[in-house]
Amino acid sequence: PLTSRTERRITTLQQHVLQEQHRFPGASGQFSWLMSGITLAAKMIQAQVRRAGLTDLLGEHGETNVQGEVQQKLDVYANEVLGECLSHRESIGILASEENEKPALMHHESPNANYAVIFDPLDGSSNIDVNVSVGTTFSILHRPHGEDWNNPEKWIQQPGSRQVAAGYVLYGSSTMLVYSAGNGVHGFTLDPTIGAFVLSHESIRMPEQGKYYSLNEANSEQFPEVYRQYIDHLRQGQLNHPYSSRYIGSMVADFHRTLLKGGIFLYPPTESHPDGKLRLLYEANPVAFLAEQAGGTAIDGERRVLDIEPEGIHQRTPLVVGSRVEMDAFTEMLKTGNSVT
Numbered sequence: 001p002l003t004s005r006t007e008r009r010i011t012t013l014q015q016h017v018l019q020e021q022h023r024f025p026g027a028s029g030q031f032s033w034l035m036s037g038i039t040l041a042a043k044m045i046q047a048q049v050r051r052a053g054l055t056d057l058l059g060e061h062g063e064t065n066v067q068g069e070v071q072q073k074l075d076v077y078a079n080e081v082l083g084e085c086l087s088h089r090e091s092i093g094i095l096a097s098e099e100n101e102k103p104a105l106m107h108h109e110s111p112n113a114n115y116a117v118i119f120d121p122l123d124g125s126s127n128i129d130v131n132v133s134v135g136t137t138f139s140i141l142h143r144p145h146g147e148d149w150n151n152p153e154k155w156i157q158q159p160g161s162r163q164v165a166a167g168y169v170l171y172g173s174s175t176m177l178v179y180s181a182g183n184g185v186h187g188f189t190l191d192p193t194i195g196a197f198v199l200s201h202e203s204i205r206m207p208e209q210g211k212y213y214s215l216n217e218a219n220s221e222q223f224p225e226v227y228r229q230y231i232d233h234l235r236q237g238q239l240n241h242p243y244s245s246r247y248i249g250s251m252v253a254d255f256h257r258t259l260l261k262g263g264i265f266l267y268p269p270t271e272s273h274p275d276g277k278l279r280l281l282y283e284a285n286p287v288a289f290l291a292e293q294a295g296g297t298a299i300d301g302e303r304r305v306l307d308i309e310p311e312g313i314h315q316r317t318p319l320v321v322g323s324r325v326e327m328d329a330f331t332e333m334l335k336t337g338n339s340v341t
C-alpha cells in the first residue's frame with residue numbers, strides 16, 4: 001500500500017456522506033449531491049463571515065457602502081448563496097429559508113425532486129458585528145408520500161421526527177459542519193489548507209451530564225415558575241455538582257457546546273414570547289434531531305420537540321435541550337413540581 005505521510009486517515013465530509021448514502025432507499029446519489037450543495041454554500045459563507053469587517057457586509061441592510069452600492073447584510077448574502085447552491089440540485093423540490101416568507105418552489109419540477117431543505121442562513125446574525133460565533137442550520141425532509149407540487153407547505157410542515165438529516169455549520173474559532181443522517185452525529189472541521197471539511201468528531205455522544213446551563217437569565221422574571229425553580233436547583237449545586245452559566249446568544253454556538261460537553265440549553269416561554277423565540281422548523285428541529293442522535297433529549301416544556309406537528313413555516317417553540325441527567329431532572333420537576341434530589 002502507498003505509504004501515507006499523514007499520521008491519520010483523512011475522511012472528508014463528501015466521503016462520509018457517500019458512505020451514509022446507502023442508508024437512503026433508492027437515493028442513487030441524490031442525498032450526497034444535495035449535501036454537496038450545502039458544503040459548497042458553507043465554504044462560500046464562511047469566506048465572507050471571516051472577512052465581514054473588511055467587506056462592508058456588516059451593518060443593516062439597505063445602507064449604502066463607500067462605493068454607493070446598497071450594502072448587503074451578511075445573512076442576506078448567506079441566504080442567496082444557499083439558494084444559488086441548492087437550486088442546482090435537481091433532487092431538491094422545495095427550499096424554505098428563515099429569510100423568505102414563503103417556501104421557494106424549485107423551477108425544475110422534476111419527478112425525482114424528492115427532498116425539501118429548510119435553513120436559517122445565518123442564525124445569530126446580530127452577533128456578527130461584534131465578532132461572535134454565528135451559524136447556519138439546515139433540516140432535510142423527504143416529500144410526503146403522494147404529495148405533489150401543489151402544496152409546498154406540506155413538504156416542509158412535517159414533524160421533526162420525519163427529518164432524514166439535519167445539521168449546522170458553526171462559524172466559530174474554526175468552521176465546523178455537524179450533521180446526522182439518522183446514524184449518529186458527526187463533526188467535520190474545515191481545513192482551509194485543502195478547502196475540505198475533514199472528519200474531526202466521529203460519532204459524537206453527549207455526556208450523561210454536563211456542568212453548564214445556558215439561557216438568557218435577563219428574562220428570568222418572565223419565565224414560568226418551574227424554569228426559575230429548576231435553574232435555582234442547578235445554581236445551588238443540587239444536581240450532583242455546581243454549574244456554571246454560559247450563554248452566547250447564538251443558538252448554534254450554545255447548542256454545539258451542549259452537544260460536546262453536555263449540560264442544558266433553554267429558551268423558555270416568556271410573557272413577550274409565549275411560544276418562545278426560536279423557530280421550530282429551522283432552529284429547534286435540527287438541534288433536537290442531533291441531540292437525540294447523540295443520546296440527549298429535546299422538549300418544548302411539555303412534549304418531545306420532534307413530535308410537534310408544524311402549523312406554519314416560521315412558527316416558534318420553547319426549547320429545552322440537553323444531556324440525560326439534566327433533562328430527566330427538568331422533566332421530573334415539570335411533572336411533580338419538586339426537585340429530584
Ligand code: P6P
Pocket residue numbers: 123124125126216249250251252254277278
Ligand atoms: P435572546 C439569535 O437571534 C437567536 O435566534 C438564537 O440564535 C439565539 O439563541 C437567540 O436568538 C438569542 O435570543 O433573546 O437571548 O437575545
